[in-house]
Amino acid sequence: MLRSTHAVVNLPAFLxxxxxxxxxxxxxxxxxxxxxxxxxxxxxxxxxxxxxxxxLVDMLAVAIPEExxxxxxxxxxLPILILGVTDPDHIPAVVGxxxxxxxxxxxxxxxxxxxxxxxxxTAHVHVKLDxxxxxxxxxxxxxxxDLLDAFDACPHVSMDGVxxxxxxxxxxPEFTHLQAQRFDAFVAKIRARGYHPIVHAANSAATLDFPExxxxxxxxxxxxxxxxxxxxRSPGSGLTPxxxxxxxxxxxxxxxxxxxxxxxxxFVASRPTKVATLPIGYGDGYKRCLTGKxxxxxxxxxxxxxxxxxxDQMMVDVSEVPGVAIGDEAVLIGRQGNxxxxxxxxxxxxxxISYEILLSFNDRVPRVYEK
Ligand SMILES: Cc1ncc(COP(=O)(O)O)c(C=O)c1O
Numbered sequence: 001m002l003r004s005t006h007a008v009v010n011l012p013a014f015l016x017x018x019x020x021x022x023x024x025x026x027x028x029x030x031x032x033x034x035x036x037x038x039x040x041x042x043x044x045x046x047x048x049x050x051x052x053x054x055x056l057v058d059m060l061a062v063a064i065p066e067e068x069x070x071x072x073x074x075x076x077x078l079p080i081l082i083l084g085v086t087d088p089d090h091i092p093a094v095v096g097x098x099x100x101x102x103x104x105x106x107x108x109x110x111x112x113x114x115x116x117x118x119x120x121x122t123a124h125v126h127v128k129l130d131x132x133x134x135x136x137x138x139x140x141x142x143x144x145x146d147l148l149d150a151f152d153a154c155p156h157v158s159m160d161g162v163x164x165x166x167x168x169x170x171x172x173p174e175f176t177h178l179q180a181q182r183f184d185a186f187v188a189k190i191r192a193r194g195y196h197p198i199v200h201a202a203n204s205a206a207t208l209d210f211p212e213x214x215x216x217x218x219x220x221x222x223x224x225x226x227x228x229x230x231x232x233r234s235p236g237s238g239l240t241p242x243x244x245x246x247x248x249x250x251x252x253x254x255x256x257x258x259x260x261x262x263x264x265x266x267f268v269a270s271r272p273t274k275v276a277t278l279p280i281g282y283g284d285g286y287k288r289c290l291t292g293k294x295x296x297x298x299x300x301x302x303x304x305x306x307x308x309x310x311x312d313q314m315m316v317d318v319s320e321v322p323g324v325a326i327g328d329e330a331v332l333i334g335r336q337g338n339x340x341x342x343x344x345x346x347x348x349x350x351x352x353i354s355y356e357i358l359l360s361f362n363d364r365v366p367r368v369y370e371k
Contacts, residue, residue, distance in 0.1 A: 003366055005247040005280045008334070009042050010370045011050050013240040017224050018056045020238050021207050029214050030198065031056065034221035035071075036063035036083065041359035042225060042243055043367045045074040050369075052078050061219060065090040068099040081126060081161070085136060091115045091123075100124040100160060104138045109150035109157055116156035126161030126197065127190070131182040132175065133167040144186060148193045162190055163200045163219075170205035170229040180213050205229040208237070227354040231344040234354070241342060243358060244334025245286075245365070249298070251277035252318070252326050261315050262307025267292065274319040275306070278330050283311040285360035286332065293349040298330050299323070300337025333357075 018031065025031070034040075039047035044062070048071045051057045061081040062068050068080045079100055086094050086101040088111050094101050095115045103109060103125045112123040127147065130137030138144045151159055164183045169176045180201065187199055198216040204223035206213050226241035228234040254274050261267040261275060276298065282288040288309045295302040299321040307315045318324045333341055343354040350357065 002368070003364075004250070005278075005284060005364075006245075006366045006368050007041075007361055008244040008246060008368050008370060009046070010240075010242050010244070011046075012371070013226060013242040014047070014051065014224060015054055015056065016240045017226055017242070018054070018220070021204075021218070021220055021223065022056070024208065024211050025214055025218065030058040030200075030217035032059040032061055032081065032200065032217055032219045033057045033224055034061045034083075034203075034219055036061060036067060036221075037359045040222065040225050040355060041361055043369075044070060045076075046367070046369055048076045048078075049074060052076050058217065065094050065099060065101075069093055069097050072097040072099070079124075092119070095119055095121050095123050098124070100126060102126055102128040102136070102163075104128045104130075104136060104143075104147065106146045106150035109147065109154050112157045113154035121156075123157045124160050125157055126163055127159060129162060129164045129183060129186045131164045131179040131186070133165050133179075135165070137164065138186065141189065144189055148190065148195070151195065152193075159190075159195050159197045161198045161200060161217075162187060162195075166201065166203055166206055169203060169210065173210070176206065176210065176213070203229070222355055225358060227343060227358075231347065231354060234342065234344050241334070243343070245280075245332040245361065246334065247278045247280045247330050247332065249276045249318075249324070249326050249328045249330060250279045250313075252324065260307070262310060264308055266308050267306040267315075271319075273306075273317055274321075274324065276303070276316045276318040276324065276328075276330070278314050278316060278332075279312065280332065280365075281310045281312045281314055284365050285362050286314065287346075287350050287357075287360065289350050290346065294332075294346060295341060296330050296332055297334075297336035297339050297341060298328055300339060302339055302341075 033051050038044045059079045063084045081100045116123040128137040130139045200217035202218040207218040226239045228237040257271050291309045294305045296316045303316045303318050306317045343357040347354045347357045
């Protein structure tokens with residue numbers, strides 16, 4: 001039974017977005033697809049499996065070990081980098097599942113070594129360098145030297161990679177290049193100690209805008225899903241949004257002028273108004289703060305959302321839609337006829353970013369995959 005409210009994930013759009021990025025890259029540059037947070041809301045296992053089968057991706061990245069373990073359980077064999085901190089408790093699962101951890105604390109290297117020896121495996125890690133984001137990573141030369149001493153003492157821990165993360169690459173070329181300079185200096189010191197890991201820094205913005213910062217691999221996140229990190233540049237970027245959000249009209253009525261709609265009667269009709277009810281609300285992830293600010297596409301027209309968005313339902317003014325009927329399709333994100341509503345549009349109205357809109361839809365909203 002498919003719930004009428006569902007998200008359509010157009011899988012081939014991933015391939016278009018990857019190919020678009022690859023046109024900007026050298027043929028030998030490796031491609032990492034960031035599929036953390038349930039593949040930005042698109043469904044981590046299906047997306048992971050699909051990307052593996054595409055043959056276009058060299059590595060996947062998640063944020064936490066649990067996400068990597070889930071991918072391994074679904075049969076994904078690509079290398080998987082965990083971008084966030086791996087707590088000591090999770091090291092056995094990371095080593096056992098052949099996941100790659102981000103590391104920057106010397107004591108954590110020793111913990112990986114102990115686990116690798118005990119399980120007769122090699123622990124695979126990438127060193128995280130903090131060049132200006134100030135979230136996680138090695139912050140200075142003394143810390144780097146301590147970390148490298150730990151690597152020297154831990155032969156079962158393999159430094160496969162070294163990376164940093166840009167704080168403002170969608171908006172600030174100068175600071176991005178300053179981060180790259182700091183990164184280059186750290187990388188030179190690592191090489192001088194005899195380590196030759198693969199080097200990566202570029203997120204979507206840097207992949208699309210700074211070919212000179214592609215290093216050995218790029219980490220492609222939001223643009224994989226069809227959005228430019230700078231919302232103003234999504235249109236014209238050539239990226240194809242992957243997810244649409246669809247529901248249907250579940251009830252229809254005309255109310256006279258002066259009647260209110262939904263909790264608090266925040267909308268009051270100024271004329272006889274045809275009101276459609278849609279079975280989606282903030283309990284599905286359609287943000288309540290969008291109340292009265294968004295449109296929904298019905299009959300190929302933009303229809304204003306009216307009244308407070310409820311947990312499970314919301315109302316829309318469909319007075320202008322000729323022949324509108326119960327059962328008609330309503331598009332909350334995506335295209336209908338000549339009209340389009342993007343996650344960027346909703347993000348702007350909710351005062352957030354496309355990332356948060358895409359991954360706000362929970363598992364009450366089934367994902368339907370188009371191949
Ligand atoms: C370390 C790291 N690399 C890459 C990405 C991908 O960034 P984007 O989605 O902007 O491409 C993220 C996302 O937050 C990240 O945390």
